[in-house]
Amino acid sequence: MTDLLSRFSINQMTVKQLSLPELTAACAESGIRNVGLWREPVQSYGVEAAAKLVRDAGLTVTTLCRGGFLTAIDPGERARALEDNRRAVDEAATLGTDTLVLVSGGLPAGSRDLRGARERIADALAELGPYAEEHGVRLAIEPLHPMYASDRCVVSTLAQALDIAEHFPARQVGVTVDTYHIWWDDTAPAQIARAGADGRIHTFQLADWTTPLPEGVLNGRGQIGDGAVDMREWKGYVEAAGYTGPIEVELFNDALWARDGREVLAETAARFVEHAGG
Template structure:
């Protein structure tokens, strides 16, 4: 999504040109290109699919809507397996229309995980609950902190359900370092994502993920927390930003890779 202006073949070519070894994919462009065609494309290029985004949206109260969500998430698990990634990122979903019951919504997420966790295990895929910044709790994600995510994940085996650590959503939370250690001790950090927090936030907020180094997040400290917790997997840059999307995608990918080396690895 960082360079959503690139087609999947163009993205693969740019990754190969710049020496980027892995890519996190989103379901919408994968479906447009075709799941099997995408799997063949990345496999023949020698790229690793680090994660698939996203499953989730599991908070509906209507029985038909809940059944549809489970079906869609099973399909997402199958897509992840076909692409060769072991991690499906989950965004839990917001409050149903008219509801103010955050606890009940989180319990419905747990009910869904009880069904989806074993199904994911059968396909060699792990589910990674992603906490989103509290400003998204009403309409997008009732799981706002790593504490809440781990309280859900710990009801299930770690090889079924873990968490996503995303700097953009968690940088403000001074309890997050202790929760990263908690997650690491249980082998539940399934992916680590970086994006910067820049202000003023754009209208609509969702596409406010800043280019690495342009904002307020201390990436070396976050990497230290995750490294100390024993995480050795890929680190993904995930930037939703209209200004970046309006530019040449190859140029944006080059800039992101350079910023990644300087601000995250450096």
């Protein structure tokens, strides 16, 4: 149990009601050793200051969320996106994490061309991959659930993510395996094996699937154990594929955000041990 908890990482978004100092203090008190951070609250706090805060608390930063949004057609927009992603790589390096999670972006306004959007992501990664490698950061393409395909992420499956990632060395580009997005996909276990064989599982994240989905479908990710996802089964797939790294719990959930953050943190760690352990 203690050993499993040593692999637990709390994604900052799960308890976004906690400030960064509150989060690091709560982790220290609860024996939680890993955090996944988000750019916006880190930028608000100051990237250098945040890096010092988590370092002084003895925390490992497992990922930075998120880069991406690489599907623009407009050259100016595209250039700005690439520049923003280079800044995200810099921030990841400053925070001492080796993994930047990428949410690839949706269809540009008025476009219906999924294939073209996916190709533009690959083109962008040809520029960003080497830059990330120079800074000791790996890019982790996250397939998002197909319900986000038009407005958020045209990469909907692990197979699609790997088709893109495999244009590049694994030390530059891999994937994020997140149960919330792939739990319904019977081809995902084989794709996890494919990713693992090539050293491309750069992070593994958990969230449960609960219904009804809220309007906009963003903030309804279920607490571990509350929904349809068999966490042990998916943990088994990534472990069979050779993944032994940290396991992040990343929940976007209005009900959890309305509660005391320290209580949610303790509950999340306990649910993790209960449902992913053994």
